Amino acid sequence: MTLDLFADQPLEKRIEPICEGAVILRGAAAEEAPELIETIRENFAVSPPRQMKTPGGHTMSVAMSCCGEYGWVTDEKGYRYQAEDPVTGRPWPSMPARFSKLATEIASQAGFPDFVPDACLINRYEPGSKMGLHQDKDEVDFSQPIVSVSLGLPQVFQFGGTTRSERPVKIPLQHGDVVVWGGASRLRYHGVLTLKAGNHPMTGACRYNLTFRRAR
Numbered sequence: 020m021t022l023d024l025f026a027d028q029p030l031e032k033r034i035e036p037i038c039e040g041a042v043i044l045r046g047a048a049a050e051e052a053p054e055l056i057e058t059i060r061e062n063f064a065v066s067p068p069r070q071m072k073t074p075g076g077h078t079m080s081v082a083m084s085c086c087g088e089y090g091w092v093t094d095e096k097g098y099r100y101q102a103e104d105p106v107t108g109r110p111w112p113s114m115p116a117r118f119s120k121l122a123t124e125i126a127s128q129a130g131f132p133d134f135v136p137d138a139c140l141i142n143r144y145e146p147g148s149k150m151g152l153h154q155d156k157d158e159v160d161f162s163q164p165i166v167s168v169s170l171g172l173p174q175v176f177q178f179g180g181t182t183r184s185e186r187p188v189k190i191p192l193q194h195g196d197v198v199v200w201g202g203a204s205r206l207r208y209h210g211v212l213t214l215k216a217g218n219h220p221m222t223g224a225c226r227y228n229l230t231f232r233r234a235r
């Protein structure tokens with residue numbers, strides 16, 4: 020008899036371990052995707068996606084917006100979380116209950132039962148956009164995980180070690196997939212490879228990514 024740990028999970032909804040503290044929940048956001056995408060567009064109408072500059076002066080290829088109590092920003096002064104959108108001078112749009120509920124539920128399925136996000140970074144990748152290997156380390160409490168939702172076009176996620184030199188694994192992420200990393204994996208380097216051109220029925224020629232964080 021072969022032991023199949025995933026025997027009771029439908030193929031399109033498997034939970035796949037990456038390493039200690041990190042899992043992919045395939046399709047976990049697929050059902051809610053239409054509402055999530057509509058909410059992203061509403062958010063963009065208030066706090067528009069923008070290509071920010073790194074402290075080194077490089078313009079990021081991904082366009083970002085945020086919602087929640089805090090938003091992640093970068094400029095010549097550095098990386099940080101702040102309560103106001105620097106473009107509008109107003110607070111970020113509040114985090115919709117639909118967003119926080121989904122993030123809390125999925126974190127708990129991944130083994131992080133008390134996750135309550137106070138920040139959601141909304142990434143919009145267009146063909147040619149990527150995000151280089153980095154650590155998410157501007158948050159205060161590393162006992163809280165990161166919950167990362169993929170919508171629209173597929174993009175290859177890279178998940179590496181706690182040092183930049185460790186060779187990352189490449190994981191193709193599809194519409195509706197969610198990656199959660201925390202615990203021993205919380206400070207692992209990660210990023211996404213250049214988005215290939217394509218057309219997705221729900222997002223057109225782009226991929227959206229939501230990363231839920233506990234900033235403070």
Ligand SMILES: O=C(O)CCC(=O)C(=O)O
Binds near residue numbers: 140167209210230
């Ligand atoms: O787009 C992704 O899948 C990863 C995004 C990410 O790592 C981030 O926003 O910090």
Ligand SMILES: [Fe+2]
Binds near residue numbers: 153154155209
């Ligand atoms: Fe990240």
